[in-house]
Amino acid sequence: MFVIKYRKIFFAISGAFALAALVSIFIIGFNFGIDFTGGSLLEVNYPNGRPDATVVNQKVSDLAIEASPVQPTGENGFIIRTRDLQETERVALEESLTFDGADQLEEVRFNSVGPTLGAELRSKAFAAIMTVILAIILFIAYVFRHVSEPVTSWKYGVIAVIALVHDVVIPTGIFVALGYEIDSLFIVAALAILGLSVNDTIVVFDRIRENLRKKIDRDFKTVVGKSLNQTFVRSLNTSLTTLLVLFTLYFFGPDSTQHFALMMILGMAFGTYSSIFIASPLLVVAESWGKRKKK
Numbered sequence: 001m002f003v004i005k006y007r008k009i010f011f012a013i014s015g016a017f018a019l020a021a022l023v024s025i026f027i028i029g030f031n032f033g034i035d036f037t038g039g040s041l042l043e044v045n046y047p048n049g050r051p052d053a054t055v056v057n058q059k060v061s062d063l064a065i066e067a068s069p070v071q072p073t074g075e076n077g078f079i080i081r082t083r084d085l086q087e088t089e090r091v092a093l094e095e096s097l098t099f100d101g102a103d104q105l106e107e108v109r110f111n112s113v114g115p116t117l118g119a120e121l122r123s124k125a126f127a128a129i130m131t132v133i134l135a136i137i138l139f140i141a142y143v144f145r146h147v148s149e150p151v152t153s154w155k156y157g158v159i160a161v162i163a164l165v166h167d168v169v170i171p172t173g174i175f176v177a178l179g180y181e182i183d184s185l186f187i188v189a190a191l192a193i194l195g196l197s198v199n200d201t202i203v204v205f206d207r208i209r210e211n212l213r214k215k216i217d218r219d220f221k222t223v224v225g226k227s228l229n230q231t232f233v234r235s236l237n238t239s240l241t242t243l244l245v246l247f248t249l250y251f252f253g254p255d256s257t258q259h260f261a262l263m264m265i266l267g268m269a270f271g272t273y274s275s276i277f278i279a280s281p282l283l284v285v286a287e288s289w290g291k292r293k294k295k
Contacts, residue, residue, distance in 0.1 A: 004225045007281035014166055014278055017270075021173020028176050033081070033183035034113050036122040040085040043108040044097060045077040051103065053078070059096045065089065073255040077108060084112055125187040129168075132194050133161055140202065144209060150220050150287045159282045160201050163274040167197045171266035175259075185260040193267030200238070200275040204231050208283065220287045224280050232276065239272040 003010065034041055050056075053070050056078055060067045067082040085093065090110060098105045113121075140157035168190050175182070207227040217223050243265060250261035 003228055003277055004221050004281055004284055010277035017170045018166060021170045024173040024177040030176060030182050031179060033181035035184040038084055038113050040082050040112045042080045042110050043077060045106040045108050047104050047106060050076045063093060063096055129190060132191060136198050137161055151283055155286050156205055159279055160198055163201055163279040164194050164197055166274045166278060167193055167267055167271040170270050171263055174266060180259050186263060189260050189263035192264060193271060197271030200235055200271060201279045204275055204280055207231050221284050224284055228276060228280055235272060235275055239268055243268055
């Protein structure tokens with residue numbers, strides 16, 4: 001009952017994080033990667049040891065190519081993001097980065113996305129997230145269709161989505177504040193978070209539904225509190241084992257998946273928090289509002 005009793009404190013904590021995230025998103029703005037804006041990405045490797053990043057940035061600047069500051073990767077590599085490059089410009093860039101042949105250079109990868117394709121990917125990513133959210137509402141409303149008292153089935157779906165928005169918005173705000181790029185891997189991570197978080201929430205909701213059928217108590221708040229007690233350890237154990245894998249990927253995986261792992265870590269952490277401290281207490285709030293309307 002601790003969670004239910006002090007729900008306003010937990011709502012305030014989440015509200016503060018969500019507000020800070022929204023301020024970050026609207027003031028700083030998204031730093032979209034080339035997947036969504038169009039452009040080129042060149043990853044190079046210096047087998048004999050990479051030069052100083054400042055020198056490499058100067059070489060790119062001398063070619064008058066619009067580019068972001070180079071990003072070190074691995075032990076001897078750099079990732080260079082530029083506007084959409086023609087083949088001749090790519091060759092000229094790579095030749096410049098060899099410092100007139102003084103350094104050996106290996107091209108690891110080169111990707112190029114046009115601005116039209118980037119805009120299409122951005123709209124499809126947004127549509128994918130909205131589709132998942134709508135599908136979750138419909139699924140939960142269907143599964144809980146036989147639950148009508150004291151909270152109707154569709155409210156379970158809406159509350160689950162409120163928790164999901166919480167789980168995605170806060171990590172997104174942190175990413176924006178850190179200046180990290182929003183790319184296709186970020187969208188994959190966001191969709192994965194939606195799936196993992198709603199699974200945790202449904203487990204708790206399902207236990208509440210079972211306890212309502214068993215009529216373990218006449219007070220809805222008590223039913224929710226006991227249901228949380230019964231699923232608390234399960235939720236924590238599931239999240240901790242997943243976080244262990246994600247932390248391993250973050251610290252020991254390749255640089256290309258580091259931001260993906262960080263997004264997943266943040267999403268899992270806030271998702272576990274919302275399943276326990278936000279979603280279920282919101283059911284109690286919905287039930288109390290329903291009583292007031294009847295009066």
